[in-house]
Amino acid sequence: MRHELKTSPAAFRIEAYRMLTTFLGVFSLSFFATGAEVGKGLGDGNDGNRSGPIHLITLYDDKGMPIKATHQKPRPVSMKKTCGECHNYEKISKGWHFHSGSEQPPSGRVGEPWVLTDSWTRSQIPISNRDWKGAQKPSDLQMSPWQVMSQFGSHMPGGNYGEMEPDEDDLTVDPAEFLRWPISGHFEINCLACHNADRRQDPSGAALQAARQNYRWIATVGAGLAVVKGVSLTLDDFYDPEFEYKIKTQYDKNLFNADNKVFLDIVRKPPDNRCYFCHSVQDMGKSKEEEWTRHEDIHLTAGMTCTDCHRNGVDHMISRGEEHPDPSDHEKVATMSCRGCHLGNGAEGDEEAHRQGGQLGAPHPKHAGIPAVHFEVLSCTACHSGPSPKEIVGGSSPFSVDDIEDLQAFVTELMLRKNAEDPVSMFLYDELSDSTRDQLEGFDDSPSDRVELQGSLIEDFNRISQGPSIYETERFEGVTLRPITKQLLDKSQPGKNHVQFNRLLLEDAYPKALSRYPLGIVRTARVHQLGLHGKHALVRRLPHIMSPVFKPGEDGKIAPHRMFWPAYWGILKNDEVKAISPAYIKEIAADALGVDDQENQEKINDWRPFTTEQIAEVIPLIKEDFEAMDDPRQNEEIVYLSAGKLYRLVDGEVVTEEHEAAEAYAWPIGHDVRPASQSLGVNGDCRECHNPQSNFFVGNVGLDSPFTGEVETKPMVDFQELDPAYTWAFSFSFVFRPIMKIVVSVACILLSMILIWYVLRALGCLSESASKKLKNPGKGESSDV
Template sequence: MSKPTLQCSIISIAIIWCGLPLQANADDTARARSDSNARYLHHIDLYDTANRKITAESQTPYSPKNTCGRCHSYETISHGWHFNAFDVEADAGRKGEPWIWTDPRTGTQLPLSYRPWPHTFDPRDLGLSEWSMTAHFGARIPGGGIGEPQEGELREGESAPGGAEEIAETSRWLLTGNLEIDCLACHAVDGVYDMNARREQIERQNFAWAPTAALRMGEIKGDVSRIKDGSSPDDEATKKKLPTVTYDSRRFNLDGSVFIDLVREPTSNACYQCHSQRSINENGIEERWIHDEDVHLRAGMQCVDCHRNGIDHDMARGFVDQVATGGQSFETLSCEGCHLGGDDSTSITSRAGRLGSPQPLHEGLPPVHFEKLSCTACHGGPAPREEAVRIMTSLAHGLGEKGHRTGEELPAILAPVFAKADDGKIYPHKVMWPAYWAELTDDKKLKPLVPDQVYDWTRKSLRVRRSFIEEIMLPKLKSSELNALLGPERGKLKPDEWTTSEVDKVNARQRELGDADFKEKVAKSLNAIEKELGISNAVYVSTGKVYAATGDGDSLRILEDVATSSVDMITWPMAHNVRPAGWSLGKEGCVECHNDDGLIFASTVSADGPVPGEGTTVSMATIQGSDAIERKAWNQLFGGRATFKYVIAGSLIMLFFTFVFGLAVFASSLTKLSGSTTRKGDAS
């Protein structure tokens, strides 16, 4: 028997022996398993969306659903935390980062979520279709959910009522294909999966081709985004325009199988693709080398050591009250459970010390702190400063993609902000103030308008090509304006050659012109929207304020009586990077927090967004609802605590010596009294 035939036979016997089904979507009881700690080598056949085996001569992309799903329960996996963000029936879970629809041209940063999280908007209420959401955010999701509607539903949608726009988007699904769950986005070994190649295909609306591109299995030619709406994939002319794959024949074994190098537990590098963040300072993006790695990763751990999951992919998110769908306990996969232990001290699996974690003593720390503070309040997130700073995240800012970033890109996310969560404890949070164009309803609520439509309606009035901030709020001064402001000689110099006072003059002039441009252009844009929609109540929201056009329509006024839930900051808790004990808040004693400058209470955050300088500044104590008088009293108490200790110690010492002296006097008196009594007895 030849070597390839023998290899194929062994694989076939293994599949039969393990009871692996040969059809996609195997049920849970029959899914593949090796029951070994050793990594299983995947020499497997690839299948396309039509469930046809792929060869080196094929031109169709491979389907993770029909390939991985032959041995693993795709249906079970599809309900996992990473894949149900767009699942309207899924459990909301604890607040997380929303999907932020950002358009720098219109000054939009709109928080969206299908989960009922506070201060977010449901895409369905805005008229955003599943196709629009997938096209906009698909490069940042691992697939599944709204990214793969059923083919039968698509075909029905073509003839169903809903207008030309709905029919056009429905027809595009038939061209783009589904964005299936791409298992290898997480499970491929480092260096095998190309996330940027995947993003490029999704941006070209080649949804079904993205997994093939990410594995670098071959060359993909074609661009669905260039095919007209309403085109049928069955039309011969359209077929010629659809993307095709030219596979690399070297990737195929002699038996037609392909080796997929993957791991059971994803590496931290895979997590970083979507879970990186960078801090911003006055000079731009802070360099990585000045930051320390998360203390757990530095100790050699991987993300999945704590953030575990089973075949259902119900991810342990690290908070105490999370309940696994399968009934397993997540208790010791939280900070408290791992380091302090769970409620059941009699059970070994509930004890502290999982993965060799040290048990903190917290000597001298009153128990009330554990009732009011989360572990991350002292140990998690960026080191707190006097004011929360901008940060960038992978999901919101596309970290990992090629390109230069200044740190000023929208959306404007700030951290750390110490706010209370639903459990009443203080956590460090990321925050963002929504910015969007909307219609003000009769009951004083705001209904955001679809961002892409807003751009079409306001393109002529805003006259912004790239950036609302750079072109309206901070317009570049003409040479004549610089000469008039700084003088002919200084005006010709480069900005980095100006003095501090000259920079201040230029900035002040930019803000002055920007304020005038903002009022004029936004007012005209609101008029354009009202004309387009036939309404009289269009508004623009930014940094906690609601702007409406004045009666004459050539300037803006600020509305005060609007539902605050539509303009308030949105918050979600953060934990990483976790700082070591030596870098935790409170390490220097009680007065590090209990003083007038204690950062957990006294640091501030300023509303930020497309309209800089317009937002208000609030302290962490205000956000937490802390009573100012009570806090001041505590600060004064703790401020004199050291002196009070010395006074008490001195008083105790004085009391001790007074007691000793008194005891000595008393003893002496007794001695004298005893001697006097003896002499009287002798005389008798």
């Protein structure tokens, strides 16, 4: 079916017609065009003047034609032609943000991947073309650049996949894509997405254009230069952008001066707000109402900007704050890491960064009372960055409106159980505010009632869960507690904040009505597509990214990480698992997976209940389809991965085993750096981490999976490649640490006294000998020393 289009005479004729008209058009216009090739790189240098140049410039479209306010049917701005007029676009396109789609891009330290999620196929697949352990390459999933762009375009800076239009003789590409590329245009590097300091720069608007596959228009809309009407996505495959004008670009004429030049507020160092659109993290542990209490990275609070540390030259190879960067850049970026900035001690330093003496007047940390071995086994971020160690990572968070899965059912259950004198329901009812009780009594399931009651209940639930422990043995006697709740029950102490514990108790008491939402999880801008406003705003919950998980990084030092458990269908070969596209799985196993096309998955992007029986149904379906299609993978073993386990079908039975390919995907947290006073072990308080109850070692990390049933957890120490017995023994030894300090100090004092005593005696003997020599030269004899 797919290949029919590619080879059909109609498609061929259209292609040929397009090529001819395009060639004629470009040829005739090239006389007038002042193309990008002229003056390439002119603006990349520095003439010695440190003031930034004013960008009052002519805008060019993708044909290289200057854009005028008076044009009847103007085309959108082309960054390649406009910025490329003075800047080396080709060189910039090799930069860190723009090269991941290229062949063998540099990997560097493992980072945040793209994540392909699909709640129907119970998939969350880390994707990156870099050699990051655990990430699947787009090519593994047969994802073309077009598909990558379609999936993740909302938070892409352009370039890269956006300009990888397939060769016409590439038979592996879906023929429909050949038709779509000219309609949507290239997603060129959107220079303005970062460098435009204008407050009107609208990344959400740009993302909307990406969602509409209006790639050519992204920069124009994002910068607020024009209003664009029309949606490429809905246009016919045979729409001809050269001769039709269904996507209308209406420039704001007030932006153009008499010379048809436009002022763009371009800055060399992008403002933080530009970085935030793709590099934000939302702590789900804070309700929306509490957002104002969230602290910013201390460096930003102190007035620094992202680009003070994350700098780059024209090649746009942004420094990533690595302590041991590429040796070729070492000297240049040596101070742009935590150690480089803060631990510089001049010429005495044994590292380049130390020799350079830090930068920006960064305070030298005291680290008072923290033995130096910590600096060898822990990264700076372990104590200074991200959230503090949590009791549970991957448990549950404050309630939000979406957490009441079925309001009518909840109201009925609560009222029925209250009337039946169920102690939990009676307690909960009593704890609700008067107005919520009134709303409950008068609830008639009308839309207005629903909104009002949901809001009131969430407010009350959060108030109750943030208070003292609601657990009483008699009250929860009839409730089946999950293992994780029981685990917390053992740790429950009066006076402690019980928000996690209380939420788990309420979830356990009303398992059908309240969703079990993980605690200690975060959402990130790129993965969960945050920051999209209006109609295209999403409420994505997958993947459940847990944070912080303290585990060794690539340099072997323990650092806080963000982490999630990959889940997907794949082919097991040579002990490696290559993912199968979720779209394909959904197509061939819709019934077995319970796919309901009517439901808007974007809005309900969370785990759906899943069973091993479904795995047993789906695997044979995939195998059958492979055989029917004569797919080269038909003889390989098909498996499903989730929460660190591999699910295989052996003799019709689903067998599970732990497998390296199913390991969690984790990347280190660099931010948000806390103030020194909130660092772990501040003032030499060893017991903050070195105690047998420390969350740093024994915090629980959820084994997040779509499987219904009991929530499993793993202690943090399992991720640290440490022996739990060791961590317990070492923590326990701190009970004796004060005694050891006293004993060793006393022994040393005794030793010192003996040494001093004999040194004094020696001096006395020498003095005596000298005196005797003075009296009887040649006969001086000394006594013993």
